[in-house]
Amino acid sequence: MNLSDSLVHQLLDKMPVARFAVTRSDGRAEAMPIVFSRVGNQIFSPIDGKPKKTADLERLRHVGKTPESTLLLDSYQKDWSKLWWLRLDVRAGVCTSSHGDWCEAVDRLREKYPQYRSIPLFKGTPTMIVMNWNRAHSWAFNGIDGIRSWLSDTAEQ
Amino acid sequence: MNLSDSLVHQLLDKMPVARFAVTRSDGRAEAMPIVFSRVGNQIFSPIDGKPKKTADLERLRHVGKTPESTLLLDSYQKDWSKLWWLRLDVRAGVCTSSHGDWCEAVDRLREKYPQYRSIPLFKGTPTMIVMNWNRAHSWAFNGIDGIRSWLSDTAEQ
Numbered sequence: 052m053n054l055s056d057s058l059v060h061q062l063l064d065k066m067p068v069a070r071f072a073v074t075r076s077d078g079r080a081e082a083m084p085i086v087f088s089r090v091g092n093q094i095f096s097p098i099d100g101k102p103k104k105t106a107d108l109e110r111l112r113h114v115g116k117t118p119e120s121t122l123l124l125d126s127y128q129k130d131w132s133k134l135w136w137l138r139l140d141v142r143a144g145v146c147t148s149s150h151g152d153w154c155e156a157v158d159r160l161r162e163k164y165p166q167y168r169s170i171p172l173f174k175g176t177p178t179m180i181v182m183n184w185n186r187a188h189s190w191a192f193n194g195i196d197g198i199r200s201w202l203s204d205t206a207e208q
Numbered sequence: 209m210n211l212s213d214s215l216v217h218q219l220l221d222k223m224p225v226a227r228f229a230v231t232r233s234d235g236r237a238e239a240m241p242i243v244f245s246r247v248g249n250q251i252f253s254p255i256d257g258k259p260k261k262t263a264d265l266e267r268l269r270h271v272g273k274t275p276e277s278t279l280l281l282d283s284y285q286k287d288w289s290k291l292w293w294l295r296l297d298v299r300a301g302v303c304t305s306s307h308g309d310w311c312e313a314v315d316r317l318r319e320k321y322p323q324y325r326s327i328p329l330f331k332g333t334p335t336m337i338v339m340n341w342n343r344a345h346s347w348a349f350n351g352i353d354g355i356r357s358w359l360s361d362t363a364e365q
């Protein structure tokens with residue numbers, strides 16, 4: 052199923068969590084939940100102040116070694132007729148505040164997540180994973196109407 | 209954070225959805241949402257009757273070629289103090305009804321998912337992905353108590 056860029060953008064802007072799939076140093080695929088914001092066709096995910104032993108996260112090394120990865124958005128619901136997912140093939144990298152879209156990405160993170168009023172947006176040197184996608188693949192139990200319904204239900208909350 | 213086998217089992221039994229990370233034929237890591245049941249230390253995920261063009265899913269070829277994969281369980285909530293995730297390193301394979309635990313896995317799927325009263329549990333030749341895990345890695349914002357809270361909140365629903 053092909054989604055328009057506009058629909059992909061809306062899903063990325065509304066969905067609070069995605070699962071980022073990377074290749075580990077031992078070659079195994081692994082996924083992690085991430086928070087993120089979107090600026091144009093780029094997705095930014097901060098190394099934030101949620102409890103962690105170190106800001107030198109393995110995910111930074113993984114994307115440094117293997118940038119080709121994927122991002123999954125999906126919404127699980129008991130009513131399976133509402134199920135859908137969107138998967139983006141992305142090229143990921145690590146960026147710091149010298150990135151041209153840094154400030155906008157940060158603004159959008161603070162807007163999307165009120166949680167950052169009490170939790171630091173960064174741990175250590177401000178760092179984000181930045182992703183550019185080149186292919187979107189999607190599925191929905193009820194086709195594109197199911198995705199549009201999710202967007203309108205979410206807008207009402 | 210180390211979780212006991214008993215806690216891992218409880219999380220697998222309560223959580224309706226997981227994200228399964230596999231290595232694609234082009235070498236890229238990708239994740240997909242799956243439903244599943246647990247029998248002992250094995251996890252079963254059916255190729256079910258949700259709308260799909262074919263039962264010959266790419267995921268079957270992916271695990272056939274690269275069995276080493278991971279399974280992610282996590283619960284996103286607006287209250288980030290309740291966040292947690294569990295990731296299992298698994299060896300995945302494809303099985304049919306000749307598998308010794310087939311019937312128990314099927315019974316548990318039907319028990320866990322009332323949705324299978326109206327949606328076929330299988331599409332085409334009954335087939336499941338079976339996973340055995342050899343390593344569990346986990347994180348929780350509030351440590352193990354956050355995971356225990358999630359389990360008791362879920363039990364009340």
